[in-house]
Amino acid sequence: MPATRSAGSIRRKAQDAWLFLSRWAKAPGRMGAVAPSSRALALAMAAEIPDDKSDCPIIELGGGTGSITNGLLESGIAPSRLVVIERDRHLASLLRQRFKGVEVICGDAGQLPELLARHGITRVAAVVSGLPLLLFPRDLLDQIVDGCFTVLGPTSPLIQFTYGHASPLPPESFGLTARRGPKVWLNIPPATVWIYQRASAG
Template identity: 40%
Template sequence: MDRTPQSALVHTWTFFRQWLKNPRGVAAISPSSRQLARQMMSELPNGARRVVELGGGTGVFTRALLDHGISPRDLLVLELNEELHQHLQRHFPQVQVACADARDLGAVARQHGFDESSPADAVVSGLGLLSMPRPTQQAILAAAFDCLQPEGRFVQFTYGPANPVNREVLDDLDLVARRGSFTWWNVPPATVYVYSRRVSRAIRPRSMR
């Protein structure tokens, strides 16, 4: 992928044009920063080999994942926007890129070899979960953890300091959230959150009658 200033301008303009067309569907007005990408990569499990990316955009995280050592054949990127999907295919021809809704990740992952015998180690998300209704959040998180190995992680960024995932969604899916790093050098500033399965859960005491 070309990393010249001219290329960066092309990616930014491509992203901004999609934001103008659909501000609610595209969560930001510009692509994520390289600093945010590095912070997202730092939250991958040690030795992560197979990764799914949700909301590939112009490929900032895609490039960071490849630079991190993820093989193109072990990377699956989902992007619902058709123009951004075509952009990703042009710039990352060896990566598996699907034009699909993240809620359909289960079926898409199986089609691309991310099944029970070869699950993902991590899901990296650039989706605007904060603005999504609870049922959509739950559908996406459930689909993501269905294609993750037991110790797999869901790495998400959000604008501002608040956890973007509804507390009831975390409880229903038996997940725990951990707040990671925060960067001012993103437009807007962003926080990284990491979600994983709850290893053990306290037993609630029964009420005495």
């Protein structure tokens, strides 16, 4: 019944909001946000994934409570093609329960090539990141971005959102080009999507 479904979905959103806030209170520098991303932001990020016809995996970094995971699946990505990296064990286990058929790896996005190699993955079609990159120290940022472009194909993108106005990473210092994607007002706070590719791809 629609009324029951919508009551269930409101309850789940409230539970997620509370869980998110409690994880933020434990590790603000890792969560980086006090509330999960909106469906609108998740779909805007999913829309930036090129339709490359390959069946290479799509990687999501920092799955949280699964808002972006949900949007990626809703946009038509098969669960078997999606791999989510989440460092928080509690959140990783929640994601596993929620998204049957999606590979959820509990680990540090700074070790991306190594984590994926353990699952036999060496090439990926896109990386969609919900990580709070602006809060990370430079050495972790280097590890994450270099790791992403080690496994991404020559023209494949890293897709990241930010609450700020400017690019959340300095593209030139990684040999990347940056394209500003849509601003999503239906998110708390509003967020902008950024798309990074190797400079040699353009």
